[in-house]
Amino acid sequence: MSDFYEKVFEVVRQIPVGRVTSYGAIARYLGSAQSSRMVGWAMNLSHHQEKFVPAHRVVNRNGLLTGKIHFGSPNEMQELLENEGIAVENDCVTDFEKLFWDPMKELDLEQFER
DNA sequence: ACGTTGACCTATA
DNA sequence: GTATAGGCCAACG
Numbered sequence: 626m627s628d629f630y631e632k633v634f635e636v637v638r639q640i641p642v643g644r645v646t647s648y649g650a651i652a653r654y655l656g657s658a659q660s661s662r663m664v665g666w667a668m669n670l671s672h673h674q675e676k677f678v679p680a681h682r683v684v685n686r687n688g689l690l691t692g693k694i695h696f697g698s699p700n701e702m703q704e705l706l707e708n709e710g711i712a713v714e715n716d717c718v719t720d721f722e723k724l725f726w727d728p729m730k731e732l733d734l735e736q737f738e739r
Numbered sequence: 740a741c742g743t744t745g746a747c748c749t750a751t752a
Numbered sequence: 753g754t755a756t757a758g759g760c761c762a763a764c765g
Binding site for chain 1: 745749
Binding site for chain 3: 657658662663666
């Protein structure tokens with residue numbers, strides 16, 4: 626497994642409950658700013674990972690649940706999000722800007738504080 | 740081996 | 753404000 630995917634999974638697991646992030650944010654955090662597609666592909670592999678990866682907390686820049694079809698059922702992603710307290714309407718995360726969790730900001734800030 | 744596709748993003752027009 | 757174009761890299765047929 627490449628380090629890239631491993632890092633992606635690690636970052637995704639660090640997403641707090643009730644928060645969401647975008648593929649681009651993760652890609653930028655990993656240094657591959659314009660390779661956001663690879664992040665999505667990594668999510669595809671996340672199903673094979675023994676450790677559970679909350680891929681449902683990762684949406685596109687628009688807050689749209691584009692990847693829901695890759696889950697078992699299209700409703701599964703929305704159900705999981707709503708179960709964590711994230712309101713989803715019409716396959717879009719409501720108050721996406723509020724719930725947005727930027728790893729580049731949050732993680733770097735945590736590391737900086739330490 | 741080559742062409743197409745894809746859980747995306749940014750930039751022009 | 754929507755529309756189109758380009759770029760990125762890996763997987764699939």
